[in-house]
Amino acid sequence: MSEWLFVPAAYLIGSISSAILICRLMGLPDPRGQGSGNPGATNVMRIGGKKAAAITLVGDLVKGLLPVFLVNWLGAPVEVLVATGLAAFMGHLYPVFFSFQGGKGVATSLGVLLGVSCCSGWRSLRLGWPFTK
Secondary structure (H helix, E strand, O other), X not given: OHHHHXXXXXXXXXXXXXXXXXXXXOOOOOHHHOOOOOOOHHHHHHXXXXXXXXXXXXXXXXXXXXXXXXXXXXXXXXXXXXXXXXXXXXXXHOOHHHOOOOOOOXXXXXXXXXXXXXXXXXXXXXXXXXXXX
C-alpha cells in the first residue's frame, strides 16, 4: 500500500523544471520569457547554447526515469508503475512550483519509457531520432 506514495512524489519530482534551474545556474535569462517561451531543452539551446540544452535534456529525462525505475525495481504492481510514470509526466507539463506552466514533456516521457522498459525506451529513441532533424 505504501508504494502508492511514489505517485505524488513522482509528480513533485516532475514539477522541478530543469530548464529554469539550469538557466538560473548558468546565468541565462528565464526560458519562459525568451525564445518560444517554452521551458524545454530546445528553447534553452536557442538562448544558451548546446551545453545548457544538453544538461536540460538529461535533467528532464532523469526526472521521468528515476521514479519509474525505482518503482519498477521495487517490484510494485503495474498500476503503481503506470501511475508513477503518468505523475512524473504530468508534473513536467503542469509543475506546481512554476504556476502550472511547464514544457512539452518529450524528454520526460522518454525517461518514463526507459524506466518501464529499457528496450522500449531505446527503440522509441531510435525510431523518433530521424524526425528531430
